[in-house]
Amino acid sequence: MTTERIDAAFAKTKSEDRPAFIAYIMGGDPDLESSLRLMKGLPGAGVDIIELGQAFTDPMADGPAIQLAGQRALEAGATLARTLEMVRRFREEEQQTPIILMGYYNPIYAMGVDAFLARAVEVGIDGLIVVDLPPEEDDELCIPAAKAGLSFIRLATPTTDDARMPSVLANTSGFVYYVSITGVTGSASANAQAVAPAVERLRKASGLPVCVGFGVKSPENAAEIGRVADGVVVGSAIVGKMAECGDVDETLRYVQLLCEGAHRARVSAE
Amino acid sequence: MTPERTNTYRSGPDEHGRFGIFGGRFVAETLMPLILDLEKHYEHAKTDPSFAAQMEDLWTHYVGRPSPLYFAERLTEHCGGAKIYLKRDELNHTGAHKINNVLGQILLAMRMGKKRIIAETGAGQHGVATATVCARFGLECVVFMGATDVERQKPNVFRMRLLGAKVVPVTAGRGTLKDAMNEALRDWVTNVENTFYCIGTVAGPHPYPAMVRDFQSIIGQEARAQMLEREGRLPDTLVACIGGGSNAMGLFHPFLDDREVRIIGVEAGGHGVDERMEHAASLTGGRPGVLHGNRTYLLQDADGQIIEGHSISAGLDYPGIGPEHSWLHDIGRVEYVYATDREALDAFQTCCRLEGIIPALEPSHALAHVLKIAPDLPKDHLLVMNMCGRGDKDIFTVADALGEEISA
Numbered sequence: 001m002t003t004e005r006i007d008a009a010f011a012k013t014k015s016e017d018r019p020a021f022i023a024y025i026m027g028g029d030p031d032l033e034s035s036l037r038l039m040k041g042l043p044g045a046g047v048d049i050i051e052l053g054q055a056f057t058d059p060m061a062d063g064p065a066i067q068l069a070g071q072r073a074l075e076a077g078a079t080l081a082r083t084l085e086m087v088r089r090f091r092e093e094e095q096q097t098p099i100i101l102m103g104y105y106n107p108i109y110a111m112g113v114d115a116f117l118a119r120a121v122e123v124g125i126d127g128l129i130v131v132d133l134p135p136e137e138d139d140e141l142c143i144p145a146a147k148a149g150l151s152f153i154r155l156a157t158p159t160t161d162d163a164r165m166p167s168v169l170a171n172t173s174g175f176v177y178y179v180s181i182t183g184v185t186g187s188a189s190a191n192a193q194a195v196a197p198a199v200e201r202l203r204k205a206s207g208l209p210v211c212v213g214f215g216v217k218s219p220e221n222a223a224e225i226g227r228v229a230d231g232v233v234v235g236s237a238i239v240g241k242m243a244e245c246g247d248v249d250e251t252l253r254y255v256q257l258l259c260e261g262a263h264r265a266r267v268s269a270e
Numbered sequence: 271m272t273p274e275r276t277n278t279y280r281s282g283p284d285e286h287g288r289f290g291i292f293g294g295r296f297v298a299e300t301l302m303p304l305i306l307d308l309e310k311h312y313e314h315a316k317t318d319p320s321f322a323a324q325m326e327d328l329w330t331h332y333v334g335r336p337s338p339l340y341f342a343e344r345l346t347e348h349c350g351g352a353k354i355y356l357k358r359d360e361l362n363h364t365g366a367h368k369i370n371n372v373l374g375q376i377l378l379a380m381r382m383g384k385k386r387i388i389a390e391t392g393a394g395q396h397g398v399a400t401a402t403v404c405a406r407f408g409l410e411c412v413v414f415m416g417a418t419d420v421e422r423q424k425p426n427v428f429r430m431r432l433l434g435a436k437v438v439p440v441t442a443g444r445g446t447l448k449d450a451m452n453e454a455l456r457d458w459v460t461n462v463e464n465t466f467y468c469i470g471t472v473a474g475p476h477p478y479p480a481m482v483r484d485f486q487s488i489i490g491q492e493a494r495a496q497m498l499e500r501e502g503r504l505p506d507t508l509v510a511c512i513g514g515g516s517n518a519m520g521l522f523h524p525f526l527d528d529r530e531v532r533i534i535g536v537e538a539g540g541h542g543v544d545e546r547m548e549h550a551a552s553l554t555g556g557r558p559g560v561l562h563g564n565r566t567y568l569l570q571d572a573d574g575q576i577i578e579g580h581s582i583s584a585g586l587d588y589p590g591i592g593p594e595h596s597w598l599h600d601i602g603r604v605e606y607v608y609a610t611d612r613e614a615l616d617a618f619q620t621c622c623r624l625e626g627i628i629p630a631l632e633p634s635h636a637l638a639h640v641l642k643i644a645p646d647l648p649k650d651h652l653l654v655m656n657m658c659g660r661g662d663k664d665i666f667t668v669a670d671a672l673g674e675e676i677s678a
Contacts, residue, residue: 061456067442110573137295183459
């Protein structure tokens with residue numbers, strides 16, 4: 001399995017004693033070209049890993065910001081094939097930043113798992129987060145993805161108890177994504193004090209970096225979470241900013257503020 | 271993989287919650303521990319005589335079961351063929367079969383110590399049934415309903431409020447049943463500790479499809495016993511309408527191993543099952559996919575994006591179908607056909623005039639198919655149709671479709 005780009009990203013942030021900053025954007029929102037331009041600007045704004053959302057009509061784990069982003073993308077013609085094509089075009093210029101495709105299973109199932117995996121590897125995707133595939137359904141995509149060389153990144157949640165932990169961590173690679181709240185994306189604020197013990201538990205159990213997301217909303221919040229986690233994921237706030245200002249450059253400046261917040265985490269803690 | 275067992279059609283689902291390739295547990299990790307816990311409690315309740323006794327008592331004294339198996343003499347004369355029997359589940363408290371399942375789930379929720387009940391509803395029948403049972407047991411009830419449906423189904427919205435439920439209009443997506451279900455799942459993920467999600471049909475992640483089927487199977491168990499008593503033998507044909515498919519599964523399941531019984535499910539054909547996709551016939555016009563926790567036949571485009579169904583009946587207007595139906599379709603045990611809006615409307619009026627029964631638009635689809643096949647069947651052919659809901663809720667829709675103005 002090749003997790004080179006992901007491993008290299010965490011090796012770098014570790015050597016710099018800072019958390020990784022992971023930015024989520026919705027592929028094709030508000031349209032393919034703007035979305036690609038935003039994606040291309042992320043590494044320059046300080047983003048260590050890109051989570052690229054795949055739009056779906058029924059995003060059951062997402063709050064309003066990402067729901068609306070998905071609707072805008074679909075109205076502008078987003079499809080899984082076009083999101084993959086976006087990654088191919090991104091990789092023409094940039095080969096370092098890991099790209100994690102995040103979405104729901106049905107578009108992948110509709111394309112066909114084998115065809116999807118072949119294309120995902122070909123365009124340069126590094127990992128997958130598929131919200132509606134728990135360990136109980138590993139045969140569907142997780143195991144074939146690992147065979148194809150892609151990391152299957154698992155979501156661990158506050159409801160994941162000790163009994164479930166081994167099955168949640170089996171077959172996972174790259175990093176573990178800790179969902180900091182019980183809720184949908186962009187809802188309640190993550191609380192660093194509550195998150196810290198969970199991160200530690202996951203780190204010990206998996207031996208992998210642990211990134212925290214779902215409730216990280218501001219540079220201050222990113223800094224707070226960045227003190228205790230190996231990486232911080234921000235999605236709704238970025239997607240919401242893009243919707244509000246409609247401007248790629250302004251959104252990138254906001255991403256830069258978030259990155260700086262996360263990067264300052266360890267410094268300001270001392 | 272274990273080979274398909276051929277001696278019974280009633281052993282599903284397997285330990286992974288699958289009926290063949292259909293079903294499963296396609297949910298976010300946050301919900302997985304809850305679903306496993308629910309399964310454990312349900313397995314326990316199923317074999318607990320006190321649970322069965324409690325259900326039995328409420329079915330008899332609160333719901334009014336058993337519902338009659340009624341010989342529809344004039345419909346039979348009208349068709350001039352098969353003897354048509356109606357299983358009168360529209361006579362249940364709250365006017366539909368929905369309450370059979372709701373009672374079971376709410377009793378289970380109380381055993382699990384859950385104090386807050388959430389539900390999704392389309393036409394409002396499941397919402398009303400849930401609000402009713404929550405009122406009966408003093409539980410908090412929150413019903414998610416698409417904003418479009420809230421507008422279309424005002425009387426049911428008011429009923430739910432009278433019963434003390436909070437109705438949350440869902441504006442996400444297009445504001446219909448599937449969006450309400452998404453929102454209910456989002457609420458559940460957020461309030462995992464104290465909340466029980468009462469799903470209204472035989473869909474969703476395992477164990478819901480099996481659990482809802484079991485609670486609805488009272489329909490088929492009664493029909494079987496009633497027909498044996500009345501005619502001394504099993505029926506020849508069963509017919510039921512299908513949205514998610516709970517009333518149909520409830521009637522069909524106890525008969526699945528009686529291979530001489532022909533079983534027909536009737537989907538909503540809307541404006542016709544063709545490439546315009548203005549229908550809700552998931553089996554006839556869809557293909558397998560994954561939505562709302564299970565793999566099943568879905569209305570979807572080439573990219574796997576879900577397409578909104580259309581039906582004159584808000585209760586059939588769902589882009590999916592219970593996974594067990596998908597399996598029964600693929601193995602050929604049950605035939606699945608469809609009736610269009612127009613055919614259902616005609617059947618609705620025929621039933622009103624010939625039997626003095628105002629049927630819901632959902633079973634009007636089943637009746638439309640009965641009217642198609644009954645004339646060609648022999649006079650000793652016994653046909654049972656599930657009259658799963660009464661039509662009071664639909665009079666505005668029907669008036670509108672017939673071009674008549676009545677004030678709400």
